[in-house]
Structure formats: C-alpha cells, structure tokens
Amino acid sequence: xxxxxxxxxxxxxxxxxxxxxxxxxxxxxxxxxxxxxxxxxxxxxxxxxxxxxxxxxxxxxxxxxxxxxxxxxxxxxxxxxxxxxxxxxxxxxxxxxxxxxxxxxxxxxxxxxxxxxxxxxxxxxxxxxxxxxxxxxxxxxxxxxxxxxxxxxxxxxxxxxxxxxxxxxxxxxxxxxxxxxxxxxxxxxxxxxxxxxxxxxxxxxxxxxxxxxxxxxxxxxxxxxxxxxxxxxxxxxxxxxxxxxxxxxxxxxxxxxxxxxxxxxxxxxxxxxxxxxxxxxxxxxxxxxxxxxxxxxxxxxxxxxxxxxxxxxxxxxxxxxxxxxxxxxxxxxxxxxxxxxxxxxxxxxxxxxxxxxxxxxxxxxxxxxxxxxxxxxxxxxxxxxxxxxxxxxxxxxxxxxxxxxxxxxxxxxxxxxxxxxxxxx
Ligand code: DSN
Numbered sequence: 001x002x003x004x005x006x007x008x009x010x011x012x013x014x015x016x017x018x019x020x021x022x023x024x025x026x027x028x029x030x031x032x033x034x035x036x037x038x039x040x041x042x043x044x045x046x047x048x049x050x051x052x053x054x055x056x057x058x059x060x061x062x063x064x065x066x067x068x069x070x071x072x073x074x075x076x077x078x079x080x081x082x083x084x085x086x087x088x089x090x091x092x093x094x095x096x097x098x099x100x101x102x103x104x105x106x107x108x109x110x111x112x113x114x115x116x117x118x119x120x121x122x123x124x125x126x127x128x129x130x131x132x133x134x135x136x137x138x139x140x141x142x143x144x145x146x147x148x149x150x151x152x153x154x155x156x157x158x159x160x161x162x163x164x165x166x167x168x169x170x171x172x173x174x175x176x177x178x179x180x181x182x183x184x185x186x187x188x189x190x191x192x193x194x195x196x197x198x199x200x201x202x203x204x205x206x207x208x209x210x211x212x213x214x215x216x217x218x219x220x221x222x223x224x225x226x227x228x229x230x231x232x233x234x235x236x237x238x239x240x241x242x243x244x245x246x247x248x249x250x251x252x253x254x255x256x257x258x259x260x261x262x263x264x265x266x267x268x269x270x271x272x273x274x275x276x277x278x279x280x281x282x283x284x285x286x287x288x289x290x291x292x293x294x295x296x297x298x299x300x301x302x303x304x305x306x307x308x309x310x311x312x313x314x315x316x317x318x319x320x321x322x323x324x325x326x327x328x329x330x331x332x333x334x335x336x337x338x339x340x341x342x343x344x345x346x347x348x349x350x351x352x353x354x355x356x357x358x359x360x361x362x363x364x365x366x367x368x369x370x371x372x373x374x375x376x377x378x379x380x381x382x383x384x385x386x387x388x389x390x391x392x393x394x395x396x397x398x399x400x401x402x403x404x405x406x407x408x409x410x411x412x413x414x415x416x417x418x419x420x421x422x423x424x425x
Contacts, residue, residue, distance in 0.1 A: 019420045020412045021346035022387060023377075026323035026370025027167070027195065029224045030377065032283060033423055035276045039226055043272035049262060063271040070274050073281035077201050080209060080234045082254040085277050086261050086269040087229030090194045090218035093261075094120040095127060096231060097190055097214055100253070100260035101161055101243070104131050109153055109187075110163035111145065112136035115355050116325070118167045118192060135159055139355045143316030143325075144171060151181045158185050160241070164212065165192030168352050168368050170300075170319035172196075175211035186240070190214045196321045198222025198372070201284050202293030205321060209234035214253070222296065222322055222372050225280025226273045231257050292375065296322045299371040302381035306388035315354055315366070323370040327354040333395055335364030341398050345407040347391060377418035386414060 018030070043063060049056040052064040052071070067085060074083040087093035102108060110121030110128075115138040119126040122134025135157055137150040154162060162182050164173050175191065182189045191212035199205045199222055208215055215232045219225035236254045245251050245259055262269070283289065300319045307314060307326060315325040328338055335351030342349060353359075354366035371379075374387070390407055397403040 015421065015424060017346070020415060021348050022390070022411055022415065023373035024347065024349040024369045024371070024387075025373070026350075026368050027218075027221050028370075029221060029372045030420060031220070031224055031226060031276070031280065033421060035224075035226055035279050035283075038276040038279055039272050041272055041275070043275050044270075046271050047268045048271055049268050051258060051262070063274075066271060066275045066278060067269070070278035070281060073278055073285060074230060074232065077281050077284050078209060078215070078232055078234070080215075080232045082233040082236050082257070084231040084257055084261050085228075085274050086266060087216075087231060088266060088270060088273075089227065090118075090192070090216065090229045091120050092265060093216040093218075093229030093231050094118075094192060095265050096257060096260035097216060098128060098132065099264045100256040101188055101190070101214075101239075102132050105133060107133040107135055107157055107159040108161040108163065109135045109137060109150065109157070109159040111166050111169070112138045114353050114357065114361070115139045116166040116168040118165065118194070121163045121165070121192065139169075139316075141356070143355055145169070145173065147174060147177050150178065154181045154185055154187065159187055161188045161190055163190050163192060164208070165194065167195060168323070168325050169195075170304075170314075170321055170324050171316055172205050172320045173208065175206060175208045179211040188213045188240070190216070192216050194218040195221055195323065198224060198284070198289075199293050199296065199321055202290045204290075204293045204297060213237065214257070219277050219280060222293070223280060223284065224292075224372070224376065226276035228270070228273050228277055230277070231261070233257070295380065296372055296375045298381050299375050299379060299384055300324060303369070303371060303384040303388060306385050310388065310392050322372050323368060325352055325354060325366055325368050327366050328395075329365050331395060333398060334359060335366045336362065337398060338367050338395060341404065342391065342394055344404050345390070345394055346411045347387075347394065347407075374418075377415075377420060379418060390414070 046063050047057045048060045048063045052068045070085040071083045111117035113123045120128045122129045140146045164178050179189050189212040191208040194217050196205050197217040217230050220227040236252050239253050300322050304314050304318050304324050313327040339351040349369050351364040352366045352368035353364045357365050359365050
C-alpha cells in the first residue's frame with residue numbers, strides 16, 4: 001500500500017499549526033509523546049468487548065493487562081475503589097451514568113449550558129435534555145454558582161439526580177453543600193469534573209469524591225491524556241432505587257455503571273486509547289504533576305490580573321482553576337468576532353456565552369480562555385503579560401489586517417521559546 005501522503009501532509013500541517021500558535025482553548029492540552037505513541041500501535045486492531053478477564057473475544061490476554069493497569073492507576077490517582085476506563089469520551093461517560101441511574105422522563109438538575117454548564121447536563125439539543133426532564137440552576141449576577149437557587153429547585157422538584165460540574169466556570173465547587181440538599185431529598189450527586197480533574201488529582205481544588213456518589217471526567221483536558229472518558233466511585237454502594245439489570249437483578253452501582261458502558265452504550269473498547277490513558281495516569285502519579293497543576297493555577301491567576309489591569313471584565317472577578325470567562329461587552333466586540341480575528345493571528349480560543357448573555361450562542365458576548373496547553377509548553381507567570389498584550393493588540397485593532405498580520409509573526413517568534421514535540425521533525 002502506498003503511504004497516504006495527502007493525510008500525512010495534513011497531519012504535518014496540524015503539528016505546525018499547534019507549534020506556531022498560542023493555544024488557549026480551555027479544554028485542550030498537549031499529551032506527552034508516549035501518550036500519542038500508544039495510540040498509534042497494534043492495540044487499535046483488537047476487539048475486546050467486555051472487561052478484563054470477562055471478554056467476548058479470544059486473544060485478550062495482553063489487552064486485559066493494559067486495561068487492568070489503566071484501572072489500577074486511575075484508582076490510585078483519585079483514591080477510589082471503582083474505575084471504568086472504557087468510555088470513548090466524556091459525553092459517553094455521562095450517557096452511561098444517565099443510563100445506569102435514570103429512567104426516561106425522570107427529573108434531574110444541572111447547571112444551565114448558558115451559565116457555563118455542559119451539553120450533557122440537560123441541554124434541549126442533547127440526549128440528556130431529550131430523554132429526561134432537565135431542570136437547571138444558574139449562577140448569580142456575580143458569576144458564582146447560585147447554591148440557593150439549586151437548593152430551592154431541588155426541594156421543590158425532587159430531582160432523582162443533581163449534577164455538579166461545568167465547562168466554563170472559573171471557581172471551585174461547594175460539593176458538601178450540594179450533597180446536603182441531595183441527602184434531604186434522597187437524590188444522587190454526580191460530579192462531572194472533566195475540566196478541573198487534573199487540578200483535583202493534584203490536590204489543588206476541593207475533592208468531590210467524598211461528597212459525590214459518582215464522578216466522571218474526560219482524560220484529555222487538565223489530565224493531559226488521550227481523548228476519552230472515565231467513570232469513578234470512591235466507594236461502591238447499593239443502588240438506592242432498587243434499579244435492576246436487564247435480567248431483573250438488583251446490583252451494586254459499580255456493576256450498573258459497567259453494564260451501562262458495555263453493553264449499554266458502547267461496543268468494543270478502544271484499547272490503544274486505554275493504553276494511552278494508562279500512560280497518562282502513570283504520568284499523573286509522578287512527582288512532577290503537582291508542580292504542573294500549581295503552575296496552571298499561577299498562570300491563570302496572573303493572566304486574569306493582567307486582563308483586569310486592561311479593563312477586561314472577568315466573570316466572577318477571577319479564577320480558582322485553569323480558565324476564565326471574559327465578557328467583552330464593555331469593549332464592544334462579540335465573542336464570534338474576537339475568536340475569528342484572534343484565529344488569524346494564531347491565537348486560538350473559543351467564543352463563549354457569558355451568564356445573562358443577550359446574544360445568540362453562535363455570536364456570544366464572551367470568550368473562554370484556558371492555560372493548560374501553554375503551561376504544558378513551559379510558560380510561567382511572567383509570560384502571561386505577553387499573551388495578554390498580544391490578545392489586547394488584536395482586540396483593540398480588530399479590523400486592521402496589517403496589525404493582525406504583524407501579531408501573527410510576533411506569536412510565531414514568541415512560541416519558538418516553547419518547543420513542542422522536538423522529537424517530531
Ligand atoms: N467541548 C468541551 C469544552 O470545550 O469544554 C466540553 O466537552
């Protein structure tokens with residue numbers, strides 16, 4: 001077979017794009033080379049429906065070891081007793097939780113997408129909003145989760161499940177407060193920690209596991225692994241609603257979750273990705289990861305301060321984690337225009353609705369900025385001022401093509417200090 005030059009050329013171009021640009025998409029990161037290597041291996045050829053030691057196919061003796069290592073390492077990362085490493089994505093992990101816990105039409109409560117929540121927490125366009133009755137809490141005018149509203153809705157509506165977690169929220173969570181109201185009404189608490197998982201693993205944010213019955217995450221954001229999802233329980237428990245498996249047996253939550261991933265929502269696991277997850281979890285268990293997490297928070301806070309000094313409006317006034325949401329209305333620029341123009345200068349981020357936004361989700365009034373990727377590339381607090389200066393130069397000259405082209409060159413030169421995959425030509 002001839003090498004597919006067309007595709008490999010595009011892959012080379014993408015590597016160049018990643019190297020030359022300032023990557024500020026809060027949900028992205030750069031994996032280690034060994035994490036990427038594992039995904040391009042013979043493990044991609046193997047079918048392994050089932051779980052280690054209980055497969056529906058022969059020849060699984062090697063992938064069983066790979067998957068068991070991934071499970072064991074993940075348990076160690078979050079000090080939990082149960083882990084499922086098979087979900088292909090965070091959305092798949094969340095879908096499995098819904099399948100395990102909820103019957104169609106039942107109520108749950110999650111953070112509104114327009115206030116920083118996630119599609120799978122009840123958006124009308126998503127399976128979660130179509131299959132179940134989604135109720136939402138929001139954030140206050142100050143941009144902090146409105147716990148009072150959450151409690152009021154929970155007490156009035158008795159949802160079966162309360163979800164905490166967000167895609168565009170820069171503050172830590174009061175998991176204990178959510179658990180307290182959930183216990184009053186007999187609801188399960190499910191935390192989706194996809195965004196801050198790496199900071200939680202590093203012990204730098206509150207630990208959700210003591211208060212939330214079920215926890216899911218993606219593996220490719222602050223955890224710096226391959227694209228994928230995971231589900232975890234610190235302690236297994238009997239399912240409180242007497243839910244039955246398809247054979248009519250009542251099962252422990254761990255067993256219901258395993259069944260909900262396979263055969264409930266997925267077929268064969270991606271063992272090449274699971275191998276990469278195992279490598280990433282091994283990296284998280286190393287001494288360096290805590291320092292990485294600390295640097296992320298230091299960078300995010302330095303960046304927020306530099307934006308505030310230039311009169312940018314940060315939602316909630318700052319950040320506890322790896323990201324910030326900026327309301328651009330005082331600058332008279334939409335999120336869409338900002339994203340598109342910054343893209344021309346190889347500064348990559350996403351437009352984002354801000355709480356109480358008056359613009360459509362396609363336009364938005366804000367941008368979301370995250371620092372995990374630039375922290376992986378080696379940036380420190382002192383580099384945040386340069387990044388903010390470059391963004392500000394574009395936003396203050398949004399229709400000036402010459403200035404935009406100049407910033408693109410400045411970005412390229414600046415990023416040469418922070419090599420990315422030097423082993424790859
Ligand atoms: N799309 C992800 C994000 O950007 O936050 C969440 O799934």
